[in-house]
Amino acid sequence: MKLTPYILLALAMVGIGDTMFLSYYAYLHIVPTCALKGCEIVLASVYSHPFGVPFAYIGLLYYLHVLGLALLASIFPNSKAVAFAALVYSGVGLLLSIGFELFQVFVIGALCMYCAISATTTLLLFATSLWHWRTTRVSTPVA
16 A cells, blocks of 8 residues: 555645635734734735735645646555656646745745745645655566
8 A cells, every 4th residue: 555645645635725724814814924024024925915916825726736636546546547646746746836936035034934834735745745656656567
């Protein structure tokens, strides 16, 4: 039994929890406080709502899609197509997360703890997707 689909499910739930928390506050037009003082700066920034849509909503949509791919991976653990889709999707998410973190540091000048949680979750999703993809590439002998 492969564990990677279940790790993907757990990580997707962590991402959903993080972005649902931020989405709730975005919906109420309130900036949550955090241990780092940068959250207020980042989440109240003009850059936090591209095209009028809070990044939290975009992140929530991303993690819901990851959850769907993780569910497919748990149902079809040997599917090379699902493994490849999860790898590509999490890879794009990782590149965007790195870009968002760099943008926070160099443009906004502050870091958000919740964004860092999401970026770390996305990094772990990519690593697990890579692990899953590599295990599906190994051909299993037919008995």
